[in-house]
Amino acid sequence: MLFQRDSIFFYSIFASMRRKKAKKEFFEVEVIDAGAKGKSIAKAPDGKVIFLNNAVPGDVIDVQTFKKRKGYYEGKATQFHKLSEHRETPKCTHFGTCGGCKWQHMKYDQQLFFKQKEVTNNLQRIGKVELPEVTPILGCTHPYFYRNKMEFSFSNNRWLSLEEINADKTIDNRNALGFHIPGMWDKILDIDKCWLQADPSNAIRNELKAFAKAQNIPFFDPKQQSGVLRTLMIRTTSTKEIMVVVQFFLATKLHIETIMGFLKNSFPEITSLQYVINPKGNDTIYDQEVVCYHGRNYIFEEMEGLQFKINAKSFYQTNSEQAYNLYKITRDFAGLTGSELVYDLYTGTGTIAQFVAKKAKKVVGVEAVPDAIKAAKENAEHNKIDNVEFFVGDMKTVFNSEFINTHGHPNVIITDPPRDGMHKDVVQQILNILPEKIVYVSCNSATQARDLALMDSNYKIIKTQAVDMFPQTHHVENVVLLKKKNLDFYE
Numbered sequence: 393m394l395f396q397r398d399s400i401f402f403y404s405i406f407a408s409m410r411r412k413k414a415k416k417e418f419f420e421v422e423v424i425d426a427g428a429k430g431k432s433i434a435k436a437p438d439g440k441v442i443f444l445n446n447a448v449p450g451d452v453i454d455v456q457t458f459k460k461r462k463g464y465y466e467g468k469a470t471q472f473h474k475l476s477e478h479r480e481t482p483k484c485t486h487f488g489t490c491g492g493c494k495w496q497h498m499k500y501d502q503q504l505f506f507k508q509k510e511v512t513n514n515l516q517r518i519g520k521v522e523l524p525e526v527t528p529i530l531g532c533t534h535p536y537f538y539r540n541k542m543e544f545s546f547s548n549n550r551w552l553s554l555e556e557i558n559a560d561k562t563i564d565n566r567n568a569l570g571f572h573i574p575g576m577w578d579k580i581l582d583i584d585k586c587w588l589q590a591d592p593s594n595a596i597r598n599e600l601k602a603f604a605k606a607q608n609i610p611f612f613d614p615k616q617q618s619g620v621l622r623t624l625m626i627r628t629t630s631t632k633e634i635m636v637v638v639q640f641f642l643a644t645k646l647h648i649e650t651i652m653g654f655l656k657n658s659f660p661e662i663t664s665l666q667y668v669i670n671p672k673g674n675d676t677i678y679d680q681e682v683v684c685y686h687g688r689n690y691i692f693e694e695m696e697g698l699q700f701k702i703n704a705k706s707f708y709q710t711n712s713e714q715a716y717n718l719y720k721i722t723r724d725f726a727g728l729t730g731s732e733l734v735y736d737l738y739t740g741t742g743t744i745a746q747f748v749a750k751k752a753k754k755v756v757g758v759e760a761v762p763d764a765i766k767a768a769k770e771n772a773e774h775n776k777i778d779n780v781e782f783f784v785g786d787m788k789t790v791f792n793s794e795f796i797n798t799h800g801h802p803n804v805i806i807t808d809p810p811r812d813g814m815h816k817d818v819v820q821q822i823l824n825i826l827p828e829k830i831v832y833v834s835c836n837s838a839t840q841a842r843d844l845a846l847m848d849s850n851y852k853i854i855k856t857q858a859v860d861m862f863p864q865t866h867h868v869e870n871v872v873l874l875k876k877k878n879l880d881f882y883e
Contacts, residue, residue, distance in 0.1 A: 416457045416465070418442070420473055423451040426506040430494035430866035442467050446488070448498050449506075450476025478502040483536065484587050489551070491574035492588070493864040504531050504860060507868040511837040511858045515872075519841030521848050527857045530717055535863035537590040538711050540628050540693075544569050544597055545675070546604075546611040546621040547580035567611045569601040569624065578614045587864075593626050596636060596659055600624065603654050612641050620647050623675050627702065630712045633691040635664040637682065637704045642671055652685045664688050666704055678705055678763075695719070698746055698775050706767055707740055714861045718833070718869060719747045721857050722806060725831045725873040728752050732803040735827075737791065737818065742768030742782055744806060744833075749777050756799050757782045758791060788817040796825055806831045813839030819846045826850060830874040835861075837870045844872065852877050 418436050425433040426449055434442040434455065441464040447453055452474035457467035482488075482496040495503050508529040515521055532538060550568035570583035585594050604611070604621055612619040623639040636659075638651055648667060656665055665686040668677050682689070682704045690703045695716050702708050709715035722744055726734070728751035736745040739757030741764050749755045757780065759765050765784040772780050781799070783790065787809075796802075805827045807814060813836065814822075822830065823846075830851065834840035837858075844853070851874040859869045 416460070417470075418455045418457075418467075420452055421455050423447045423449050423453060423469075423476070425449055426498075426510075426866070428510070428866070436465060440464050444469060445494070448476045448479050449502070450474075450478050485585070486581060486583060489553075489573070490571055490581055490583075492571065495866060496587075496864045500531070500535050500863060503863065504529050507860060507866070508858055510866075511856075511868060511870045514837040514841045515844065515853075515856065517841075518838055519844040519848070521841070521844050521853055523853055523856060527855060529858040529860060529868070530714075530721070532711070532714055532860050532863045534713065536587045538713065538863060539588045540630075540708070540712050541710050542586065542589045542593060542626050544583065544624045544626075545572060545580050546619070546623065547578075548611040548613050548619060549578055549580065549615070551576075551579045551581045565605065567601070567605055569597055569611075589626065590628065592634070592659060592661065593628070596626060596655070597624060599658060600638075600651070600655065603658075604651065607650060609647060609651065617673070618642075621651070622670060625704070627691060629691055629693045629702070631692055631694050632661075633663040634659075634661060635666070635691045635702070635704065636662050637666045637668065637677075639668045639670055639675060639677060641669075643669055648685075656686045662687065663691050668704075695743075695747065698771075700741065700743055700746075700771050701767065701774065703767070705763060707761075707764060708743070709861065711861045714859060715743075718859050718861070718871070719744055721859065721871050722831055722833055723748045723751060725855055725857075725871060726751075726804050726806060726829065728804065733800050734804045734806060735802040737787060737805060737807040737814075738809045739768060739782065740764050740808070742771060742780065744808060745780050745782070746772055746775060746777050748806070749780050752804075753779065754800075755780045756802070758787060759784060760786050788815040791818055791821055793821075793824070801825060802827045804829045804831065806833070808833040809839075811836040811839065814843050816846070819843055823847060823850055826876055828876055832872045832874065834870050834872075835867070837868070840870060840872065844874075847874065850877060851875065 421434045423432050423434045427433045431443045432447045436442050442455055443466050447469045453469040454471040455467045456470045457465040459466035478499050480497055480499045487496050512526055515523055547568050548566055550566040551573050568580040568582035570581045573579040573581055610619040612622045619641050620643050622641040625637040627635040666682050666684050668680050668682050670680050690701045693700045693702055732752050734752045734755045736755055736757040739745050739759045742757050745755045745757040762784050765782045768782045853872055854875050855873040857871045861869050
């Protein structure tokens with residue numbers, strides 16, 4: 393036992409020494425680049441890369457590292473000797489604490505520069521594909537207040553600032569309505585003004601919070617799994633329709649009537665007012681009943697005269713303006729003449745399929761989520777589009793030879809997969825049937841590049857176009873047009 397205790401003692405000392413050794417300081421280091429996941433990049437004197445969260449390329453800083461890996465450090469800037477010309481004063485008072493909008497301290501033109509650079513580097517370094525002249529990234533006309541969907545969480549455990557903690561004052565009310573602190577599932581940052589969604593989003597959130605506090609309605613306790621108010625979702629459309637969904641953890645009829653009646657009377661502009669009672673351990677509503685309290689149980693988004701019905705569970709691109717631009721680029725890249733059979737893989741609610749349908753002979757959409765396909769069919773019927781068909785199933789199994797034989801050999805494939813990219817079996821099936829053109833829409837250029845590499849022997853990249861859907865963040869979409877080699881279908 394003595395030996396064991398001594399071993400534990402010396403191991404703890406050794407581990408502590410290793411941690412201290414791993415934490416290094418570097419002085420007057422220039423930040424030289426922006427990298428993945430919104431981090432900026434500097435070089436340590438020993439040649440290793442340093443990944444930083446709180447600096448902008450062009451800053452000259454002192455760095456405190458807190459992680460050491462074989463080829464890099466992770467750290468933070470502790471002192472700024474020179475501020476970059478690319479810096480911007482963040483508009484949001486919550487910047488740095490909130491986990492969103494990590495690039496708000498960088499001028500928007502530089503955000504676009506680094507997004508374009510990331511896409512091009514991924515295609516060249518990961519995909520190792522030959523690129524045409526790269527079309528400049530399409531920026532967002534409105535880099536603030538661009539989101540059409542926001543979700544906020546209620547909590548009785550508000551995140552306290554360092555100043556509040558050091559003030560040594562008793563805080564009686566820690567209710568909050570806002571966002572989760574990164575890495576802390578039980579802490580909510582109370583939001584005064586969010587710069588992501590246009591009015592009346594901030595007014596709805598703040599007035600509902602004040603009213604609930606005044607009425608002493610309990611906010612959700614994530615540790616005890618108790619309380620009444622759980623989440624608030626606000627959706628808006630370019631047609632000025634508004635959906636508000638309040639999620640209750642446990643609620644009486646009086647609680648529901650009090651909250652929903654307040655919203656109905658205070659914000660008559662709400663098109664769809666709904667609620668959910670969800671006593672589960674998680675706050676996802678996809679397996680829960682959504683009750684319409686007032687108005688319709690859906691709102692409409694519109695694009696070129698097409699209307700898309702959006703309910704509480706629907707997926708829709710969260711930047712309506714840029715979604716329209718993204719779909720126009722996709723349609724332009726496809727170069728449809730009216731005679732083509734088009735497959736739209738990972739079709740979602742069929743927005744792209746319906747958007748290109750008037751230029752095609754027929755469009756066949758495939759998606760794994762049954763509710764999404766149901767919505768796609770309803771929207772197509774509503775829009776009186778009769779040359780689209782939608783099918784549900786796991787892409788890697790439903791998209792097979794039998795499916796092709798039944799529905800026809802596509803001239804064009806449009807694919808818009810999730811962040812993980814296309815399954816290798818889907819890529820192989822595309823290579824089996826070799827359509828004339830492929831338009832690949834991606835929210836992750838790294839996995840897009842991987843898939844393009846698999847198709848490189850059969851396809852040539854004709855065009856590539858990045859689109860900024862999410863200003864103030866590192867996220868970027870990219871559209872690539874592929875043409876089958878040895879065929880001249882594209883002019």
